[in-house]
């Protein structure tokens with residue numbers, strides 16, 4: 001098994017809300033997770049399950065409330081100050097959901113890409129910068145002539161998302177964290193963009209964490225997956241576990257598998273999935289909605305069970321119940 005590039009060790013993130021900060025939301029709850037060399041890890045969950053918070057923690061936009069995030073064994077909180085952050089972002093880059101929000105609307109896209117190059121490779125000539133940008137743009141299926149002189153609004157969402165992938169690639173990262181990278185692009189181009197990630201993994205050896213709420217697309221693009229429910233990983237394993245899920249929650253997701261051309265509307269009934277601390281009992285996080293709930297599920301938090309195929313947080317798979 002290859003070594004992880006990124007490791008989350010028991011990571012939690014609590015947000016304090018309200019005037020006095022008395023309401024606490026546990027957005028991420030004791031997550032252990034690896035992003036391994038040369039893999040695409042899919043992070044699957046519905047709205048509010050903590051996916052974006054995990055992306056932001058890895059990208060150092062937030063700091064964990066507890067636990068550690070390691071990059072090749074080094075705690076990422078050691079990457080501090082502008083120099084430390086730059087060193088980290090050389091290795092770990094992000095791609096976000098809305099490409100229009102991640103480009104300055106008043107700047108030509110080529111100038112934004114040139115700035116990235118000037119920032120990371122300050123002694124490179126403009127000619128070499130443009131050559132590198134041209135090559136990188138080709139990796140995402142566009143060409144320099146598509147880009148010259150154009151502002152963000154002159155591109156389709158899919159084209160601009162390709163260019164935000166190109167921007168991330170310019171620094172030659174080892175890992176890209178992509179937070180719902182296809183949910184705002186036209187349905188017909190989603191697979192094309194996911195194929196770019198697969199190609200980059202194969203040709204450049206880049207590792208990816210791709211966050212999504214769509215089981216079909218996540219299964220398509222991922223080597224391994226983690227399934228999140230209310231901030232906790234409930235099941236993880238190779239992407240095949242999504243075809244034969246073990247956890248009752250993943251089974252529910254699999255039954256409501258969406259059409260590839262349609263944004264998935266959850267049929268599950270709970271409202272946005274954060275939990276106010278104290279509002280939850282001591283048992284399984286899914287117990288109130290689980291069709292197979294047993295007594296023990298209300299009394300005791302389930303352990304993670306390694307079934308050989310997957311790691312699943314559910315009493316159904318223990319001898320004990």
Ligand SMILES: Nc1ncnc2c1ncn2[C@@H]1O[C@H](COP(=O)(O)OP(=O)(O)OP(=O)(O)O)[C@@H](O)[C@H]1O
Pocket residue numbers: 015016017025026027045046047048049050051052053054213272273274275
């Ligand atoms: N900055 C914040 N301040 C307070 N609460 C937050 C903050 N960011 C996220 N949360 C809360 O944490 C929980 C997890 O949110 P998060 O955005 O990580 O979920 P998600 O799975 O990415 O959902 P979505 O797909 O809707 O973005 C939610 O209840 C959300 O309201």
